[in-house]
Amino acid sequence: xLETSIFNDNTIEHLHRYAIAVDFVKAKRVLDIAxxxxxxxxxxxxxxxxxxxxxxxxxxxxxxKNKYKFRNLEFQVGQADLIPLEDNAVDVxxxxxxxxxxxxxxxxxxxxxxxxxxxxxxxxxxxDKKYYTDNKxxxxxxxxxxxxxxxxxxLINEHFLNSQFYSQNIFKGSLIVPEENGSGFKCFSxxxxxxxxxxxxxxxYLIAIASDKILPSHIKISGFDGESILRKGQEEFINNxxxxxxxxxxxxxxxxxNWVRKSMPFRIxxxxxxxxxxxxx
Numbered sequence: 001x002l003e004t005s006i007f008n009d010n011t012i013e014h015l016h017r018y019a020i021a022v023d024f025v026k027a028k029r030v031l032d033i034a035x036x037x038x039x040x041x042x043x044x045x046x047x048x049x050x051x052x053x054x055x056x057x058x059x060x061x062x063x064x065k066n067k068y069k070f071r072n073l074e075f076q077v078g079q080a081d082l083i084p085l086e087d088n089a090v091d092v093x094x095x096x097x098x099x100x101x102x103x104x105x106x107x108x109x110x111x112x113x114x115x116x117x118x119x120x121x122x123x124x125x126x127x128d129k130k131y132y133t134d135n136k137x138x139x140x141x142x143x144x145x146x147x148x149x150x151x152x153x154x155l156i157n158e159h160f161l162n163s164q165f166y167s168q169n170i171f172k173g174s175l176i177v178p179e180e181n182g183s184g185f186k187c188f189s190x191x192x193x194x195x196x197x198x199x200x201x202x203x204x205y206l207i208a209i210a211s212d213k214i215l216p217s218h219i220k221i222s223g224f225d226g227e228s229i230l231r232k233g234q235e236e237f238i239n240n241x242x243x244x245x246x247x248x249x250x251x252x253x254x255x256x257x258n259w260v261r262k263s264m265p266f267r268i269x270x271x272x273x274x275x276x277x278x279x280x281x
Contacts, residue, residue: 001036001060007233009170009226013205016174016224017096018043021123023219024209025051025092031115033080033095033108038064044094045073052085054078081107085115092121099126099152103145109159119213122160125168125205126152132204152206160210164218167203173226176207178218 002014018040025048032041035053037060045051045068053075055061064075078084080095081104093112099105112122129146133139140146147155156163165179209215 002039003037004039005236007229007236009230011229011233012174012224012226013168013170014040014096015229016168016176016222017123017125017207018094019224020176020207020219020222021092021094022047024121024123025094028091029089030092030094031083031085031090033083033093033112034098034101035064035075036060038068038075040094040096041073041075042068042070045070048072048092050074052076052090054080054083056080080104081111083111083115087114088117088120089115090120091117092123095122095124097125097127099124100140100143100146105145105147105155109155113159119211121209121211121213121215122156123207123209124156125207127204128152128167128206131202135202147206149206152208156208156210161212162215163208163210164215166207166209166219167201168205168207169201169203170226172230174224175203176219176222177201177203178221180218 002010021044025044027047027049030041030044030048030051032044032051032053035041035055036057038053041051041053041064050072051074053061053064053073055064055075055077056079058077061075061077068075076084080098080102093116095112099108102108116122127133127140127143127146129148133143133146153163153165156165166176167179168174168176209219
């Protein structure tokens with residue numbers, strides 16, 4: 001779960017997704033499913049008519065309510081497959097990195113369609129199992145059911161008449177590329193010895209924008225400059241390292257003092273000097 005005290009690649013990825021959602025939420029009623037810490041809902045509330053952040057974790061909802069207090073922003077406990085809203089209640093649903101944390105994908109889609117207006121829009125993202133898990137030969141212990149690209153597309157297209165798909169990858173910042181450009185997107189790698197111009201474009205995240213109405217033209221290839229975020233992360237790492245070093249020094253000094261006090265020469269010397277301390281007083 002991303003917190004505002006974290007500055008890393010994950011921060012950049014999430015902020016970029018919320019950044020592309022801004023143009024879709026202006027003056028709209030918005031639902032942010034799995035709102036977590038609440039930072040994303042708060043960002044959207046600066047542009048939307050109203051935003052409701054829904055999360056299954058009660059502690060996160062309580063903390064978000066205490067931290068983000070705006071007239072057009074609310075937080076509520078709820079599930080993605082059982083959304084606490086009436087029918088046709090919102091114009092836009094945003095849900096980033098939620099699908100993979102449960103296996104009730106069909107139920108979630110049906111609930112999203114229920115709470116959306118007839119021409120409402122869904123903006124949703126999830127990891128691509130091929131690049132996120134298989135190619136790295138690793139598994140996220142918090143993920144219940146990841147989807148491959150075609151499975152994700154099938155799920156969205158089963159419930160929405162119109163859809164646009166994008167992929168996302170992280171460099172020093174984040175890059176979101178429309179699916180139609182993905183196959184022809186050239187990615188380089190290499191070093192001082194050689195340049196590889198056949199490097200695979202292997203974006204680990206999938207993004208969809210879907211609606212029953214005709215969607216506007218595809219958003220262009222977009223980037224999110226993450227230099228300042230990565231710099232903050234490095235500064236925080238260095239500060240924490242210095243603190244640990246100072247604590248280690250302090251502990252070392254305390255251990256040394258305790259060792260001296262427990263040593264036999266110190267005890268003997270202390271016993272010899274004790275009578276003189278009485279006269280000193």
